[in-house]
Amino acid sequence: MVIGHAGELHPSVVKAYGLPERACAVELNLDVLIATAPRGGEIAPLSSYPMxxxxxxxxxxxxxxxxxxxxxxxxxxxxxxxxxxxxxxxxxxxxxxxxxxxxxxxxxxxxxxxxxxxxxxxxxxxxxxxxxxxxxxxxxx
CATH class of the missing domain: 3.30.70.380 (Ferrodoxin-fold anticodon-binding domain)
Structure with a gap:
């Protein structure tokens, strides 16, 4: 199962968009990521007392x-x-x-x-x- 792809952009793309040298990009399939994320866990309540x-x-x-x-x-x-x-x-x-x-x-x-x-x-x-x-x-x- 592939969740996404990441890699360095081609130099011509970097130049065309004025990006920093050796810029990277990532594409994630959030549907797959969410479906495979662990469920449950307890979230501690926020305190009403000051820090x-x-x-x-x-x-x-x-x-x-x-x-x-x-x-x-x-x-x-x-x-x-x-x-x-x-x-x-x-x-x-x-x-x-x-x-x-x-x-x-x-x-x-x-x-x-x-x-x-x-x-x-x-x-x-x-x-x-x-x-x-x-x-x-x-x-x-």
Whole structure:
């Protein structure tokens, strides 16, 4: 069963339409795709409580992957962490040779109540502690 086709466009087509060099195209048969998609699964209800957002900037060795630091933050923060996003990577004299700063936006939410800033801060500090333990991270001042 073929769901679709994808490939690089011929150079004459790319030129005729003013597309970027080595442009690609895809065609999907959505009827087949929908028919073969898994059914079921539960969708969690949306919370009526607000999210508390806190940022954290961590300094790690330049060879430590950001994904590893993110995984440690997730593991440390616990069930209150709803979202995490890496929004800045910085290297420079202020950080030190062989180091980089990774800044993450953390979103905390409880399913049954409005979180206080103090509760979010406890979860944030637990996340930072786990990143320190797993990745050698230190909090940037």
């Amino acid at each position: 508390t957002k806190q940022d954290v900037a961590l300094i790690v060795d330049v060879d430590v992957p950001a994904a590893e630091v993110q995984r440690a933050l997730i593991d440390g923060a616990g069930e209150l962490l709803e979202s995490i996003r890496l929004f800045d990577i910085y290297t420079g004299a202020q950080i030190g040779e062989g180091k980089k700063s990774l800044a993450f936006a953390l979103g905390f939410r409880a399913a049954d109540r409005t979180l206080t800033e103090a509760e979010a801060a406890v979860a944030r500090e637990a996340a930072v502690a786990k990143a320190a333990q797993n990745c050698g991270a230190s909090q940037r001042a």
